[in-house]
Amino acid sequence: MKKPELLAPAGNWEALVAAVQNGADAVYLGGKQFNARRSADNFDDVALARAVEYAHVRGVKIYVTVNILLADTELKEAVRFLHTVYNTGADAVIVQDLGLIRLARRVIPELELHASTQMTAHNVPGALFLRDAGIKRVVLARELDLKSVRAIREKAGVQVETFVHGALCVCYSGQCLMSSMIGGRSGNRGRCAQPCRLEYRLVDGKGKPVADYEKVGDYLLSPRDLNTSGHIPELIKAGIDSFKIEGRMRRPEYVATVTRIYRTLIDRASRGEEYNVTGEEIGQLAQIFNRDFTTGYFFGVPGRDMMSYKRPNNRGVRLGRVRSYNRETGRAEIELEAPLRVGDGIEVWVTRGGRVGIQVSQIFTGGRKTLCAESGTVVVLELKGHIRPGDRVFKTHDVQLMENAVKTFSSSRETRRIPVDFKVQARVSEPMVLEATDPQGVTVRATTRAAAEEAQKRPLTREFLAGQLDRLGNTPFGLNKLTCELGDNVMVPVREINDVRRRVVEKLSAARAALRKPEPLSEDVVERKLSAVMDEEIERAGSSFPVLAVAVGGAAEVRAAVKGGAGLVYFSGDRFRSRGNVTASEVIKARRYCSEAGVKFYLTTPRIAHDREIEQYLPFFKSLLEAEPDGIMAASCGWLPVLRQLTGLPLATDFALNVFNRQSALFLMEHGVSRVTLSTELTGEQIKQLAGSAPLETEVIVHGALPLMVSRYCAVGSVLGGKGENSNCSGQCRGNTFGLLDRKGVIFPVEMDQHCLMHIYNSRELCLLDTLPYLVQAGPAVLRIEARRENEFYVARTVKTYRQVLDGLRKFPDRLPDLQAIMEKLVEGGPGFTRGHYYRGIMD
Structure with a gap:
């Protein structure tokens, strides 16, 4: 079997050495800016050059992460950083931003580019699109099964990289706005605050909890950690080029331990001998860090069996139960199920009061002190707290394991030898x-x-x-x-x-x-090319009064939008189970209704569609094309080549493509797109600059509940529907509405689509009505109301209000109505409103 690359993380120098000395074939790391792990120590330019040299001497590759969205004001500096990275001899750069891809291909075409998992590549057409854009390797979405991974590797002609161990995101990477919208810390800028690891309870449409959370647990969005150690041969057979360990925020001891074990396992599997993972290896992977383990989506959709409902942080390994506890002396008797030594960290899961954790300073066996005790031994430990017999005890820190790991990156004697x-x-x-x-x-x-x-x-x-x-x-x-x-x-x-x-x-x-070090590129050459690309004269789109658009999910809502004064209607490709199915004949009638009213009608694609789902959706979509829509809105890059094969209609792109700068708009224009929806994370000033300089039409979302997450995990199906690794969902979502209640009493609406994906919406509606005078002058071609999950009454009221304000701005620009009063009336009785990032943005 072809041996895959083992790719390890490094957030600092010690982690780099740990990765290299424990057998990594390649290491990914970030510079001091432009990377998605801003809280890691990372590497300045001098340290980066030193890291590349250190790794290359030892036969290890270095990939540098530049995997965030970039503002127009940052692009030149980002390309200059790519120039630095190239001249150091780094082997590739991992990118997210479409605009940076365009610039890199034109300014430094010699630099190898890998598409970050933040680009949400999850089907064959998406991988082909990225390959044709100059991407050498695609880091696939974590939501793919092995059959899909194999198909992408075989059909797309591009290297594929998958995560094999470490933390999982509950949302498709690159599609999460939760941290951004709630707290202003954007995952697309490397500042995710991980709100998914907080407490949530599933509630019905009236806000009433629908499960016994004493039994279920409170952390409904917190996944277990990925661990594929038991399935290395299957992953190798799938043709995966690179096995990636997650963990640039982890300690070097973690990197050392996980890298060492996966190195051993890959080598063992590649020799073709009978494969197994030893008990010691299993134990060490659990001990170094775990939230319990899962194989993720490689072997199907595991539902509740992928989640860590009762604990969002490290569990450690089970040490035993408290047999007896003396409150006067504070001593607990425990029968060990794993070895224990002085210096280890333990935690008691007490019945009341949460957790009690200590570092073991004394161990007593048979009335005598000892430095260590083996599994099966009854020991007495000093513990303080509300401890009771029967409480579970876990070892969260193994001093011996940590010391052994430290030796691999702190000693001057290297553990990895190159035979000479x-x-x-x-x-x-x-x-x-x-x-x-x-x-x-x-x-x-x-x-x-x-x-x-x-x-x-x-x-x-x-x-x-x-x-x-x-x-x-x-x-x-x-x-x-x-x-x-x-x-x-x-x-x-x-x-x-x-x-x-x-x-x-x-x-x-x-x-x-x-x-591996290339002939250095001169600064003069790079600057000349960069200036030429950034300053190239491209005729910008004509500016006119913006069209009012509405995205809806049903035929009744189409009629309401038209009557309210919409100039463009988007018909959603995502069908929510709470609303029921929409037939092709209903869509065709809705299109005719728009046509008769002189309103443009666009179809939109599903936001997430794996290859099997594309295949299932296309017959229905082709029948909709018989209605002769005015255009199509693509919700991901993968749809662009699919749509171009089906139709010559105008193509627009949705907000999920994260257009954050002019170069991204140019990139999409060069791939046949005529209008782009701008990122919802832009400020008003950024919108103005981008809409005023873009060479194609731009669109801005001005109202509606924005989706914060889209996830292949469904909380409703898992908590209520019984969905697990070996059990199907009973379909509790059909015709019902649900939400997630956070620890502050805020409810985030939840919808499930036709493919059982979960969409989590913001608790407050976006409302930019009072900014319309500014936005109209900014020059976007389309202002959109997002109402895919809303009913016809909501659509009618909201569209009518925006239509009236826009008409007033066009007819009487010098006599502005009281927009504040109009807005307050519009949002009255609703869940509250937000202006999103219009003022605060995500830049730091």
């Missing part, structure tokens, strides 16, 4: 020649500073030379084979041998570091 063949030539009166060759065929040589002499007592032997040349303890090399051509009775002083060995090793290190 040495060749020695020595003759009397000539300098000794030492030649070294590595496995890649890199060969260097050096000679002693002094000539060899005739031996008086002990002539040079192969055995003696092997002993001296094998003294490579603080280098990344090890002696593999030694070839000697020694003259008769020749002698070389030990100091000369050691000196020439040191110089050869230095030369070999330098040669290996230079092996």
Whole structure:
């Protein structure tokens, strides 16, 4: 079997060394800016160059993350950073922003690009689209099963990378606005505050809890950690090019332990022998960090079995239960189910009061102190708190495991050795020649500073030379084979041998570091190209009074939108189960109704569609094309090549494509798009700048409940419907409405679509009505009301209000109505409103 690359994370220098020394084939890391793990230590330019050299000497690749959305004001600096990365010799850059891809391909085409999982690549057409855009490797969405991964690898002709271990996001990566909209910390900018790890309870349409949360747990959006260690052969057979470990925010001990174990497992599986994971390996993976484990979506949709409902942080490993507890002495008796030693950290899950955690300072067995105790031993520990017999005890920190991990990245003696063949030539009166060759065929040589002499007592032997040349303890090399051509009775002083060995090793290190380093690109060339691309004259779209658009989910809502004064109607491709099905004939009638009223009608695609779902959806979609819509709105990059094969209608793109800068708009225009919806994370000023400079029409969402997450995990199906790894959902969502109640009493509406994906909506509606004078002047072609989950009465009232305000602005621009009063009346009785990022943005 083809051996996949093992790709490990590094948030700092120690983690980099830990990854390399424990067997990583490649390491991904970030610079001080432009990366999605802003809270990690990361690497400045000097440290980055040092990291690349360190890794390349040891045969390890470096991928640099530049995987966030970028504002127009940042793009030049981001490209300059790519230039720095390229000149250091880094092997690839991991990107999210479409505009940065466009610039990189034009300014530094030599630089290898990998598409971040933030790009939500989840089907064959999406991977093909990215390949054709110049992407060498795609980091696939975590929501894919192995069959889908294999299909993408075989059909798209692009390398694929998948996560195999570590934390999971409950939302499709790149599609989450929850942290951004709730707290202003955007995951698309590397500042996610992880609100998914907080407490939520499922409630019905009236806000009433629908489950026993004492039994279920309170953390309904908190996934377990991914662990595929038991399935490495299946993953290899799927053709995955790179196995990725999540964890740039993790400690180097975590990186060391997980990398070491996966290195062993990949090597074991690749040898073709009977595969197994030892109990020790299973235990160490759990001990170093776990929220309980799951295999994610590789083998299906696991529902509740993927989630950690009762604990959103590290569980550790089970140590046993409290057998007895003396409140006076504060001593607990525990029968161990795992070894324990002084210095370990433990936690008692007490019946009342949460958790009691300590670092073990004393262990008593049989009335005597001991430093350690084995599994099966009854021990007494000093514990304070509301502890009762029967409480469970977990070991959250294993001091021995941590110490062993630390040794791999703190010692000057390297654990990873590159086998080197040495060749020695020595003759009397000539300098000794030492030649070294590595496995890649890199060969260097050096000679002693002094000539060899005739031996008086002990002539040079192969055995003696092997002993001296094998003294490579603080280098990344090890002696593999030694070839000697020694003259008769020749002698070389030990100091000369050691000196020439040191110089050869230095030369070999330098040669290996230079092996992957490209010819540097000059700053002048890059700046000239960058200026040419950034300043290229592209005719911008004509500015006119914006069209009022409405996105709806039903035929009745289409009629309400038209009557209210909409100029454009989007008919949603996502069908919500709370509303029931919509037939093709209903859509065709709705289109005719729009046509008769002179209102444009666009179809929209589902936001998430795996290959199987595209196949299922296309017959229905083709029947809708018979209605001759005015255009199509694509909700992901993967739909663009599919739609281009089906129709020549105008194409627009939805907000899920994260258009955050002018270059992204240009990128999509060059791929056949005529209008782009701007990111909902832009400020009003950014909208104005982008709408005023874009070469194609732009669209801005001004009203509605925005979807904060889209997830393949469904809380309703898992909590109420019984969905698990081996059980199907009973369909409790049909015709019913639900929400997620947070710890502050706020309810986030939830909808399930036709593919059982869960859509979580903001608790408050976006309302930019009082900013319409500014937005109209900003120049977007379309202002949209998002109402896909709303009824006809909501649509009628909202559209009518926006129509009246827009008409007033067009007819009497100098006599503005009382927009504040109009807005207050519009949102009166609703869940509350927000202006989103119009003022605050996500820049820092």
